[in-house]
Amino acid sequence: MHFGPNDEQRDLQRSARAFFSRELPSERLRRGLDGGVFERDLWTSAARLGWIGALVPERHGGSGLVLGDLTMVLEEAGRAIAPLPLLETAVVGALAIGSAAVPARADGWLSALAGGTLIVAMGPFHLPNDRPAMPVSARRDGESWLVDGSTPIVPFGADADLVLTFAQTADGPTLFAVPAESAGFGAAPVDLADRTARAASVEYHDVRVPRDHVLGAPGAGWTVLEPVIRAARAALCADMVGGAQRAIELSVEYAKQRVQFDRPIGSFQAVKHKLADMQLALEGMRGLAYAAASAAGSHGSDDPIVEVAKAVCNDGYRMIASEAIQVHGGIGFTWDHDLHFYYKRALRLRATLGASSELYHSIGTSLLAGRGFVSYDEPRTAAPAT
């Protein structure tokens, strides 16, 4: 029985770790904190390594890899707190465009995306359970659409060349690819807690969008997004695992060297058991993240494993990032220590594409309806290699 990254995937992970530790030292990360610029060089290098176009087929200039491969890079990006729209562009952009753009558009967009010259931002995608109505709407106007509305938090919204926008239309929820250069499109910086996400509030004032910028059929937005969101959730899990792992490493290191009462604080059970709880959470997160990466690539399953993984990773990363600060004491609460990057990234990622309470409730509701037990009725068969 094999479960977990294969040898090639482990190699990819090693390369990504080396890349981020070389290219993104803490000082560089910090330069971006106070109104820095988009890390274009870093992005271009990642594109050259084939990572931005990992999920883009080779015929469109991509690497033709599977999600499980890309999650190796994403885990390292999470570990390094990479200030890059990998989720938005390399996962959501590549998959939504790849699966639903009209052929005439797909090639141009995908090859630019894989080459690092097309940055894609997304959403927010309002999920069916979300209370507020969709804040963006669109109506037909001749051969094109007029998109109108505003979304308050769009990571990398001011850096993007193309924003994937989920809008309500007379046909139903529809997914649009809106070029940032369009007249009536505006993006203003928003000071999100996690500054590495370079968030913007995005406004659409009757932005004219050509018909061939609709991804999937009008009204079929959910059909397009559902598998993309599954993949995006799996990708978020990988990022959270990487960050949680690093927060634990920093804490263990500190607990071994920090001496109080003539002993390393890591020898006190109050500290030691906290670290064991963190490790317990991380190990659980990691297995689920692998399972989610594997499952998100396959369709038509009642198994809520991706939702389970996202919810457990949300909670685990929150706990680990918080307790890491606790283990460090005062120094952990400073701007100069790196721990707040993890604390704030955990805050953002758990709010992205499914908070735990919603996910658990939705899982519980499925179970009540008798769904979600599928995998227990039949033995697992060999899954496709992902």
Place this chain on the structure above:
Amino acid sequence: MGPEQTEDELRFRAEVRAWLARSVDDTVRVGRNEPEPSREVAWVAAEREWDRRLHAGGYAGLAWPKEYGGRGASVTFQVIFAEESARTEAPAGLSFLGRHLVGPPIMRHGTDEQKRRYLPPMLRGEEIWCQGFSEPNAGSDLAALQTTATLDGDHWVVQGQKIWTSWAHYSDWMLLLARTDPDAPKHKGITAFLLDLRTPGIQIRPIRQLSGASGFNQEFFDAVRLPRENVLGPVNGGWDVAVTTLGHERAILNAGRHHANIAHVRRALERYGSDLRDGSPRATLLLERVGRAYAASRTLEYLQHRYVSGWSSGLPPGPEGSLLRLTWSLAYQDAAEVALEIIGPEAQVASGAGAVDEGDWLYAFYEARSRTIAAGTAEIQKNVIAERMLGLPRS
């Protein structure tokens, strides 16, 4: 990324599944791990019957090397069997502790004569074994044990007491740890013995547990005379024997237990969950909890897949056993508690006409407390994780 199974593994799983479907019937399915007094006779009979079926089916010695009558199956195959057994909620068998916890140290540390004498009847379920480790003053700190064995001619004379000994009252033999050198450092003065429980001077008292059942016991040894050759391993080398029994077996034994947790929650929802469709605050909050309990068991599932995948490619099992055990314990507690919440206040009725399913749900809720105590408390497991996985200094 998987999980991916080989053709052989899939074939074996199908074989096991078919055998379990034939073999687990109402004769052996009695529902609870350990019986309370009113069910005890039926329970023991069912467990013994399961021992017979396991042996006849060729699965009793699945993990044992071929030279000792086993099948020499790899870790993966053992896990598949454990998973499928958990999925069908098959019994363990009274020989369970012997086969999994006593057999391996005898194979590893025993003389040829001991192996010939003890292993075959253990495998057939004809001689039931228990593990005499814990004492009133040696629980988490097992090496502090005080029961003594003193050499007197051709015999060792055992004096002292043991406690929390699972199934001692059903057992014929005990793997006993006793102190043989009071002057040596505490780990170095302990010897392992193979003790016939019919020897004069042994008193076994079942302990009534929180649940009302008696799964474990206290034993008193008063000048118990044990033949000199019944030492297992070297004299004063008992700690190594104890460590063998606490090795990776424990991790494999827990394999597949997410199935049982999820089945528990599923049954509660199917039988008593209909009023959770009303959108009330209770339903909303409780369904979230159901989701959490289910997620805890799915977490266990993939944690196990990941570790087993590592072991089957030859990595030595380490402190992962502690991490698995703790994850399972917590997931079990979650499942047991959420089931009671689903049923509602009537779940508190323990017996009589008002008892929901004869108190089975309540029983699981009782059992839940033992999960973070038995086989090493949660606190000890956390020490192991912190010291051996994270490299933190000893307390």
